[in-house]
Amino acid sequence: MSTLFVCITCRREGDPPDAPRPGARFYESLKAAAGDLEIVPVECLSNCTRSCSAAVTAPGKWTYVIGHLDPDRHIGEILQFARSHKAHEQGLPVWRERPDHIKRNTIARVPPMTIPGVAK
Amino acid sequence: MSTLFVCITCRREGDPPDAPRPGARFYESLKAAAGDLEIVPVECLSNCTRSCSAAVTAPGKWTYVIGHLDPDRHIGEILQFARSHKAHEQGLPVWRERPDHIKRNTIARVPPMTIPGVAK
Numbered sequence: 001m002s003t004l005f006v007c008i009t010c011r012r013e014g015d016p017p018d019a020p021r022p023g024a025r026f027y028e029s030l031k032a033a034a035g036d037l038e039i040v041p042v043e044c045l046s047n048c049t050r051s052c053s054a055a056v057t058a059p060g061k062w063t064y065v066i067g068h069l070d071p072d073r074h075i076g077e078i079l080q081f082a083r084s085h086k087a088h089e090q091g092l093p094v095w096r097e098r099p100d101h102i103k104r105n106t107i108a109r110v111p112p113m114t115i116p117g118v119a120k
Numbered sequence: 121m122s123t124l125f126v127c128i129t130c131r132r133e134g135d136p137p138d139a140p141r142p143g144a145r146f147y148e149s150l151k152a153a154a155g156d157l158e159i160v161p162v163e164c165l166s167n168c169t170r171s172c173s174a175a176v177t178a179p180g181k182w183t184y185v186i187g188h189l190d191p192d193r194h195i196g197e198i199l200q201f202a203r204s205h206k207a208h209e210q211g212l213p214v215w216r217e218r219p220d221h222i223k224r225n226t227i228a229r230v231p232p233m234t235i236p237g238v239a240k
Contacts, residue, residue: 003233042231044229045228045229045230046184046226046227046228046229047227047228053228055228055230057230057233058233059233063183063230065185065227065230067228106166107166107167107227107228108166108167108185108187108227108228109165109166110177110230111162113123113178
């Protein structure tokens with residue numbers, strides 16, 4: 001099972017502080033379209049200047065942080081990436097199969113606690 | 121035990137492709153100064169434009185990705201942050217105790233798979 005964390009406090013530069021947060025709207029849309037994916041709301045992924053933000057992870061797999069997500073445009077792409085992550089044993093979706101926005105807006109990735117083939 | 125992942129392929133814009141990588145030098149310096157911290161080399165944390173890069177994590181704790189690290193200037197700060205992460209039950213070092221470079225260059229953070237207090 002891969003988990004998609006979605007920042008619900010993300011807002012864009014210039015948004016009024018008391019307006020509904022794009023991150024919260026993004027979370028609701030993703031949850032409605034998630035199917036078999038687990039969507040978990042988070043208050044801040046510390047990627048504020050590159051929002052909206054989401055991260056996909058699973059026990060024993062790589063973690064990916066994705067930025068510059070538009071709640072109106074990138075629902076399908078982030079869900080597709082999360083499903084590819086779920087399907088790959090190590091959470092490393094093949095590059096050519098990653099949606100364009102994901103390729104261009106991967107903010108960071110972090111290995112699982114134990115990396116196969118890496119001596120400690 | 122907290123683990124500090126260090127990107128060993130990081131290089132700065134303009135560095136010759138065949139020159140020794142600043143990331144690799146950073147890793148060696150950190151390893152020598154690590155004490156009781158686990159330092160693990162990684163090939164690419166996908167934070168290339170904001171390198172050098174490191175990430176601190178532990179089972180059941182938050183993960184932090186830190187960028188713009190200078191191998192000659194930030195050894196003490198990243199090790200201090202990793203020790204604070206290790207000492208905090210959830211891996212959430214108190215803001216005022218974070219070194220300045222860490223405060224200003226936290227690229228992203230990702231929750232543990234189970235977030236206390238967050239309903240799924």
